[in-house]
Amino acid sequence: MTDQKEIQQKIWRTLDKLWKTVPQYHGNSKLLELIAATAGTEKLDSILDDDKAVQLLTSRHDGFTPPLYIYNFINDISKTVNPKFHLDPWLTPSSPCNFFEFGATTSYCINQTAFETIKTIFTNPKTEIHLGDSWQFLDSTKNKFDFITCFPPFGMRKEPTEINGLKTSNDFGATLLIKASMLLNENGKAVFLMTPSFLFDDRNKELLTKLGLFADAVFSIPNGAFLPQTNIASNFVVLSKQPKEKTFIAEISSDEKTNKTIIDNYKNRRAGKAIQLGSFIDFMELKSFQGL
Secondary structure (H helix, E strand, O other), X not given: OOOHHHHHHHHHHHHHHHHHXXXXXXXXXXXXXXXXXXXXXXXXXXHHOOHHHHHHHHOOOOOOOOOHHHHHHHHHHHOOOOOOEEEEOOOOXXXXXXXOOOOEEEEXXXXXXXXXXXXXXXXXXXXXXXXXXXXXXXXXXXXOXXXXXXOXXXXXXXXXXXEOOEEOOOEHHHHHHHHHHOOEEEEEEEEEEEOOHHHHOHHHXXXXXXXXXXXXXXXXXXXXXXXXXXXXXXXXXXXXXXXXXXXXXXXXXXXXXXXXXXXXXXXXXXXXXXXXXXXXXXXXXXXXXXXX
């Protein structure tokens, strides 16, 4: 099996060649490394042989690419649902459904370049990709989903709207999370990557409760996980329609064995031997994992 260092060297040899032939070219290797880890070196080699594909994957896109252990964690959460129908309302080249199978996927991509990148590189006959905003779809569709994943844009603002007669905040990510999660099946789960501000806004929490949505879990992501792209702290917020008295909270680790323990505790609604491995808290009282 090709080791990580050899893969990185192979990628950087290709990027170095592009720097010499394409003026002002600046490439990012994270997506290429992720493809090698999830789809194998044959898929990587086929991309590296295509200069256009490499440029598409390494050009600037909305959002950022988390490390592999975070994608593996999302995939482990999906296995608690075994989804047949999946939704991503804000698809980017870094979205989890590009790298893992979550069933028949409906997705919306607002960026033309990102849309072309995904259509060119991540060919999956089970994925239905739409170019445009998912807002109208979320308001009008009668479809239900077992699993929803989303890396919404951080810090984006949108005029408050109404959901079932209740007014939302101007936080685009929070509103997208709530609107999308309304489409969950009774046993489905939504996993959104959110900034810490989401947990500090009691209006979001109250709105979730009034709409029959519950914070199944909050998984804190270690500081520095997204470097060098960004140093913004973040959490995975897992919503469901199944009432829970307490929210499960833990801190994801770069150690895969530790994360398996966290997932096991989460599935069994069991507190861990250390607070990082799982604890329970009233969602309205939760501001941050560090605050515990």
